[in-house]
Every structure is written in structure tokens, then in C-alpha cells.
Amino acid sequence: MSKQIDDVLASAVENGAVPNVAAIVADADGVRYQGSAGTLGPDDDSPADCDTVYRIMSMTKMITTTAALQQVEQGSLSLDAPVAEYLPDFANRQVLTGFENDIPQYRAPRTQATVRQLVTHTAGHAYMFFNQALHKWEQVTGYPGILCGTEEMLDAPLMFDPGERYEYGINTDVLGAVTAAAAGRRLDELVAEGVLQPLGMSDTTYAVTDSQRPRLTPVQVVGQDGSWADSGVDYASDPQLIPGGHGLYSTPNDYIKFQRALLRGGELNGARILQQETVDAAFTNQIGELDFPEAIPSADRGFTEDFVAGPGWKWGYGLLLNTADLPGMRKAGTGAWAGLCNTHFWIDRTSGITAAIYSQTLPFVSTGAFALYQEFEQAVYASLA
Numbered sequence: 001m002s003k004q005i006d007d008v009l010a011s012a013v014e015n016g017a018v019p020n021v022a023a024i025v026a027d028a029d030g031v032r033y034q035g036s037a038g039t040l041g042p043d044d045d046s047p048a049d050c051d052t053v054y055r056i057m058s059m060t061k062m063i064t065t066t067a068a069l070q071q072v073e074q075g076s077l078s079l080d081a082p083v084a085e086y087l088p089d090f091a092n093r094q095v096l097t098g099f100e101n102d103i104p105q106y107r108a109p110r111t112q113a114t115v116r117q118l119v120t121h122t123a124g125h126a127y128m129f130f131n132q133a134l135h136k137w138e139q140v141t142g143y144p145g146i147l148c149g150t151e152e153m154l155d156a157p158l159m160f161d162p163g164e165r166y167e168y169g170i171n172t173d174v175l176g177a178v179t180a181a182a183a184g185r186r187l188d189e190l191v192a193e194g195v196l197q198p199l200g201m202s203d204t205t206y207a208v209t210d211s212q213r214p215r216l217t218p219v220q221v222v223g224q225d226g227s228w229a230d231s232g233v234d235y236a237s238d239p240q241l242i243p244g245g246h247g248l249y250s251t252p253n254d255y256i257k258f259q260r261a262l263l264r265g266g267e268l269n270g271a272r273i274l275q276q277e278t279v280d281a282a283f284t285n286q287i288g289e290l291d292f293p294e295a296i297p298s299a300d301r302g303f304t305e306d307f308v309a310g311p312g313w314k315w316g317y318g319l320l321l322n323t324a325d326l327p328g329m330r331k332a333g334t335g336a337w338a339g340l341c342n343t344h345f346w347i348d349r350t351s352g353i354t355a356a357i358y359s360q361t362l363p364f365v366s367t368g369a370f371a372l373y374q375e376f377e378q379a380v381y382a383s384l385a
Helices: 002-014 057-074 088-092 115-119 132-141 151-155 171-183 187-199 252-263 276-282 367-384
Strands: 020-027 030-041 044-047 095-100 103-107 220-222 228-230 313-315 320-322 335-339 343-348 353-358
Touching: 002 020, 002 030, 002 367, 020 252, 020 367, 030 252, 057 115, 057 171, 057 187, 057 252, 057 276, 057 335, 057 343, 095 132, 103 132, 115 171, 151 171, 171 187, 187 252, 252 343, 252 353, 353 367
Parallel strands: none
Antiparallel strands: 020 030, 020 353, 030 044, 095 103, 220 228, 313 320, 320 335, 335 343, 343 353
């Protein structure tokens, strides 16, 4: 398996698509491939590898979703309950309808959002880098942004009525707060006790440890001279609000344990984090006749380029699902997601493999980074043929 994938990774660094990359492939029995290329940072020539620490951004979401589903299994959280049952202030959440002289205008939502709609990104929330109206709202209101680390992050308005459509947004951050309220515990404690500790994920954390800091790679952008430079982008330190939608640091070697647990139906090395039927539901269309958008235009190209998935995608519990086989790539029903700084994973239960590829750059799905992701996946499946 290794040579073809090694060449893809090395070429991506050589041609400037990414400054570094680490990739990993596993099956139910263990890791089958590890590879990397590039150095940790502009001023650090240490080689990147599968123990390099990355900000996994929205790959945090599936771990938060798992913590929520654990509370569902335990009976303390209902997917069909109104969000306001756990966060009473949410009952006052309004829908943004537009602006008059740059003053936001609102109305009440036609229905109250449910916990299930948070899990499926159909509750009405959005992200400013994918929604022009929300981008403007943040600018005119002084909203502190999703990386602020304070509870104000949850105060963004709804952009549409709950259940109307799928739109990716801060839903999982709200879900994290709901899960913590339902359990009467901090979200980071629930994540640690429910997922990280049972799976032995000692390198996945909301706060970088002293032992991790030398392995941490910065978020890089292309500077004015065309070379990679440290953007300075990072999570809020010691956040007041533990974010459910981002916030975790991890390594390829650590996060693959979580991927393998899902591949194996919720269990790894004798530790069960979810019941088989819950995992099956996560890999099943949970948005009905709604669709994951074929294309999501960027509203802020500093954060992301246009995300063009194409037709035929659905959403499960925390996972993007393809409804047809992708030629030379994943099989139908594969669950996947990614992080804003160009980390990606997928879990193909039909082929029996799971894989991930990590870099640490902005914008999301830049031409080079997205091409690397696809070439890596193609190389993985070619090696299985």
C-alpha cells in the first residue's frame, strides 16, 4: 500500500499544495498505513508524522455527537425534545430576516428547533464563512466569532426555520451545550470519560500539553512572497465555553482509534462507546428528502473556498454520507467529515477501511489541499484492488 500513497504525499509538499501532510489508513484489526511529508512549520524543520498535533476543528463534531448519543442511550437526552427543554434561553432564538440601514431584522421561528435538528444541521444555524447574511450580521453586531471561547458564541440567530433545509453551522456547538446540560457535567469531562479514555486517546485534548507542544504544527497560509507562513490562527485558550463544533487537538495516530471504533460498530479493544444500532443510525440518512448542498459558495475566502461536493449526498448523525459508490474511491454509505484547516476522514464500512489525511492550512478546500485529499483516497483504493 505504501509506495503509491507516499508519492502522493511527497508530491503535494513538493508542488506547494500543502506545507506538510500526514495520512493514515486502518481496518478493523489495526493500522495498515502511515505516511507523511514536509516539516512542522516555517521555522521548524522537524518532520511531520502521524504523531504531529493538529487542530482538527470540525472533526471535533463527531466526537461531540457521540457524547450526545451516549446521553440518548442512557436516557438523559431525547433527540426529539425541543432544544429549549435543556437550554431555556433558546426558546427566544429569532430568525434573521434581513437588514434596514444595517440594523438586523428578526422574526420568531415557525417551530422550535429540536435536538435532532442540531445533530443533523437542520435547526436553522449557519457559519458566517458559508453565509453572506450571517457574515454581515457578525460585522454589524460585533459578534465575537466562533473561536472566541465565550458563551456569546451561541448567540447567533437562526437563518431559516428549523427543518426547512440542511445548512452547516454552529449546531454542534449548541448540541454540546445541550449535552452538558442534560448530563449535568462539563462537555470536556463527558468527552474524556465517554470517548477519549475508553479508547486510549491520550493525544486528543482541548488544551495542548507540554509534551504535545513540540509536535504542534501551526495553521499556515500562503504569504505575500508565495511561501508558507504561520497565520497565528488558534483556538481560544482556557475557553469559558467548551465548543462542541471545534476545539480539539489530535494526531492521526490518536483519532484513528475513534474511527476504528465506529468502523467496528462502536467498540475497540473491548471498550464500547456506542451500541451497534446507534452506530448504524449514524451511517443512515437522517435528513429525509432534504439534501446536503451540491455546492456551498464561500462568504469569506480567508476561511474557505467554495465547497463543491456534487449531487447525491445526505447526512446521518454527525457524518456526511454518499448515496452512490464513488468510482475508484469510497463505497455508498461511507461516513465522513473534515476540519476547517484541511483535515479529513472517512469510514467505509462496506470496504472495511477507514482513513484520514491531515494538513494545517487555510483556506479550507483550497485547490491544492482538496486535490491532495482526492488523490490520497484514490491511491488508498488502488492499493486495495
